[in-house]
Amino acid sequence: MSEIKFYKHEQIPMEMHKVKIVQQLHLLPADERLAKMKEAGFNTFQLHNGDIFMDMLTDSGVNAMSDNMQAAMMRADDAYAGSETFYRMQEKLEEIFGMKYCLPAHQGRACENILATRFVTPGKCVIMNYHFTTAKAHITRLGGHVEELVKDEGLISKSDLPFKGNIDLKKVEECIKKETPENIAFMRIESGTNLIGGQPISYENMKEVTDLAKKHGIVTVLDASLLQDNLYFIKVREESMKDKSIREITRMIADLFDIIYFSARKFGFARGGAILVRDEEMFHSMEDLVPMFEGFLTYGGMSVKEMEAMTVGFDESMEMDVISQGPQFIDYCVKALDEYGVPVITPGGGLGAHLDAMEICKHIPQEEYPAGALVCALYLCGGIRGMERGTLSEEREPDGSERFASMELVRLAFPRRVFTLSQTEYVIDRVKWLYDHRDLIGGLRFTHEPKTLRFFTGKLEATSDWPERLVKAYKEEFGEEG
Ligand SMILES: Cc1ncc(COP(=O)(O)O)c(C=O)c1O
Numbered sequence: 001m002s003e004i005k006f007y008k009h010e011q012i013p014m015e016m017h018k019v020k021i022v023q024q025l026h027l028l029p030a031d032e033r034l035a036k037m038k039e040a041g042f043n044t045f046q047l048h049n050g051d052i053f054m055d056m057l058t059d060s061g062v063n064a065m066s067d068n069m070q071a072a073m074m075r076a077d078d079a080y081a082g083s084e085t086f087y088r089m090q091e092k093l094e095e096i097f098g099m100k101y102c103l104p105a106h107q108g109r110a111c112e113n114i115l116a117t118r119f120v121t122p123g124k125c126v127i128m129n130y131h132f133t134t135a136k137a138h139i140t141r142l143g144g145h146v147e148e149l150v151k152d153e154g155l156i157s158k159s160d161l162p163f164k165g166n167i168d169l170k171k172v173e174e175c176i177k178k179e180t181p182e183n184i185a186f187m188r189i190e191s192g193t194n195l196i197g198g199q200p201i202s203y204e205n206m207k208e209v210t211d212l213a214k215k216h217g218i219v220t221v222l223d224a225s226l227l228q229d230n231l232y233f234i235k236v237r238e239e240s241m242k243d244k245s246i247r248e249i250t251r252m253i254a255d256l257f258d259i260i261y262f263s264a265r266k267f268g269f270a271r272g273g274a275i276l277v278r279d280e281e282m283f284h285s286m287e288d289l290v291p292m293f294e295g296f297l298t299y300g301g302m303s304v305k306e307m308e309a310m311t312v313g314f315d316e317s318m319e320m321d322v323i324s325q326g327p328q329f330i331d332y333c334v335k336a337l338d339e340y341g342v343p344v345i346t347p348g349g350g351l352g353a354h355l356d357a358m359e360i361c362k363h364i365p366q367e368e369y370p371a372g373a374l375v376c377a378l379y380l381c382g383g384i385r386g387m388e389r390g391t392l393s394e395e396r397e398p399d400g401s402e403r404f405a406s407m408e409l410v411r412l413a414f415p416r417r418v419f420t421l422s423q424t425e426y427v428i429d430r431v432k433w434l435y436d437h438r439d440l441i442g443g444l445r446f447t448h449e450p451k452t453l454r455f456f457t458g459k460l461e462a463t464s465d466w467p468e469r470l471v472k473a474y475k476e477e478f479g480e481e482g
Contacts, residue, residue, distance in 0.1 A: 041459025104300025108263025192226025229350020368443025
């Protein structure tokens with residue numbers, strides 16, 4: 001029952017849960033938001049959560065837990081070694097994915113660190129449909145490089161293609177030929193491709209590309225962090241899969257890969273991560289890295305309470321009523337913005353709605369970070385915190401020049417089971433206002449620029465007094481307190 005039909009009302013997404021515990025929200029006046037933005041160095045990662053009305057930075061670690069997840073936390077078995085909690089979690093993962101071996105880690109990037117440490121040496125190549133920031137950072141840190149071989153149409157912002165995360169098989173064949181199979185550390189397929197708008201990859205495409213990798217003896221890795229959204233899209237958009245259950249689809253996907261890893265901050269609605277391995281020898285080749293970087297092999301840096309919660313969360317991720325919530329709310333938001341003429345990534349994907357800053361802020365040159373500027377403007381105009389996913393999120397080339405991102409996006413994440421439809425309407429309303437006043441938005445420049453992952457801790461300033469002018473116009477529309 002993932003879509004309840006209405007009698008005398010247009011179809012709207014429906015919350016398939018009820019609220020049992022709440023967190024009070026506060027909307028700071030616009031002038032105070034401007035002061036907070038300056039303090040944060042025009043970097044939304046540096047804002048305090050208490051100064052935010054709608055936190056749409058990410059879905060990572062901020063999804064709402066269910067009553068059953070919280071109840072499960074009470075039976076967590078605290079032990080440094082051999083915790084029963086770990087074995088329950090491992091058993092559940094084996095039941096769902098059919099992989100026997102499990103290496104726990106404190107979050108997704110910790111899994112990426114372990115995988116890169118095991119497989120990447122200087123000069124090695126990792127094939128991907130598209131990179132994720134932390135996955136790429138670990139590979140390049142070890143002297144490897146990434147080849148992003150998503151189909152060209154995946155990067156076209158306006159489209160009705162159902163699977164924009166699909167990899168281009170021809171490009172993969174050419175890459176294997178150029179690099180030679182021995183030089184390819186592994187092939188990483190990212191479900192719910194984050195940086196191109198949470199766009200899914202089809203089962204058929206995963207099958208074709210993993211078959212190709214197998215033919216050449218290349219290790220295949222699935223990043224399943226955003227798998228739940230991808231499962232929903234396979235079920236509703238891939239004709240040959242529509243009669244399969246979510247569990248069946250999951251197992252069919254899992255069977256294609258040698259290794260699966262995930263951030264349980266996303267997949268599992270809790271906080272943690274794990275690497276699942278099919279082959280015993282491969283498992284042993286990574287085993288010692290867990291105690292070295294994470295913690296003992298039966299907790300890997302995670303709290304046992306979180307492990308109990310995510311074990312229930314994995315089961316919930318196999319339910320259509322649960323996994324449909326994010327994509328349906330995102331679709332509602334994307335359609336409303338698209339109809340108004342706001343450039344957004346279409347079709348709506350998982351994870352969040354993605355504003356196309358390259359279009360909205362055409363007047364801002366890429367070296368002044370249009371997506372970075374737009375995300376700050378949205379905080380000023382409504383207390384909404386999104387995330388820049390464009391040039392700011394890239395790292396500079398070795399010669400110090402900017403590496404311009406192929407897409408300049410502002411992501412408005414929809415953490416699962418968190419926001420209501422009226423809150424979604426508020427966001428739509430403020431984005432429409434900002435779009436109509438987009439000429440007031442100006443550029444940004446760094447005042448403090450870290451070398452790695454600069455988007456987390458970097459500080460910037462406005463290139464003119466545009467934030468003051470924008471706030472003035474906003475107050476004229478919505479009043480001092482708006
Ligand atoms: C696709 C994908 N892979 C890996 C990660 C890293 O996970 P974590 O934030 O738990 O380190 C993320 C986080 O957003 C992600 O979206």
